[in-house]
Amino acid sequence: MRTGRIERNTTETKIAVEVNLDGTGSYDVSTGIGFLDHMVEQFSRHSLIDVTMNVDGDLHIDQHHTTEDSAIALGQALSDALGDKAGIGRYGLAYSPMDETLARVSLDISGRPYLVWRAGFSQEKLGEWDTELIEHWFHSVGQAAGITLHMELLYGSNNHHICEALYKGFARAMRQAVEIDARKDGAVPSTKGQLGG
Template sequence: MSVITNNLEFISHQSRVASVSRTTKETDIKVEVNLDGEGKCNVNTGIPFLDHMLHQLCSHGLFDLDIQGIGDIEIDDHHTNEDVAITLGKAIAQAVGNRQGIHRFGHFVAPLDEALIQVALDFSGRPHLSYGLEIPTQRVGNYDTQLVREFFVALVNHSQITLHIRQLDGINSHHIIEATFKAFARAMRMAVEIDSRRIHEIPSSKGVL
């Protein structure tokens, strides 16, 4: 048991934190992620609703996130929303490393009042998004709800995960989106947690992901 504990501590402290920066003519994004965190969240993207959703990742995934973003939001939120997701995806991929010892798969069904969202994901190394949200309004506050899909497209492509999102119920746009982020957080937490039964193995019959 002590050997397993020591190995888990080694994996946790040696390879589960990442910092990534991305600077373009449109945005300047800095992301730090700790997959073995406590849910600490320090985010400021300039997009209040996106910040609110990123807080859900921290709270329900128990990831520590520090995300600072400056973008051309005077035009619209598209570039900043996408570049935050790109940078976060890269940081997640870097933090999880070669995926040794993780459970790999995660799933969760999250209710939020009338909304019910199912998320299933696989740290497969093969980016794919199957997106099944039907958000009834064009905006939540000032946030364009089309950007939810754009966020997950960018996140999936750069974290190299397979992600399926299904809307089982829901009529309130805010509830649908927030339940999605909560379900994603819990599914991701499940997927990246260390499997004590194979801490030295890549979770694939091929031996590589």
């Protein structure tokens, strides 16, 4: 089993995250932000990556630290579980429809983090979660995990559907990218012999 565990304790947040890349999509998520919980649960279920996440953050200030730090910790746990990335598919692409919405997510677990974000929201909140933090969540998880990540809203109007389509697309693309390809015979998927530099 390829697993990772991160504990991140600062004056702003206390976080424990565990992941299992070879899981079944089981999850136990508590961030203190209901809609963020729902999205991390969607990520777990559709990527088949088991996720346990417990966050105690300074929500009396705002949601920024909890959102950012939980994404960093998840990205670090994913990186820990991936190790040297030997044998993985490395790339993932998913089109994710949800009713009137269609999102496209393409990613490369390259060790070179980069985010291209071509999506947006027409309202300030989903539940109690500030929608401006959604792009930042993806930026933070990609930076910490070393993922080149392209997120696009092709079309859509319902903000809940847009967010969920992006998270499910990310999940399905990650499922492809982290799976072991038997044809690679354990080789790191790069002519450099390593990923990340």
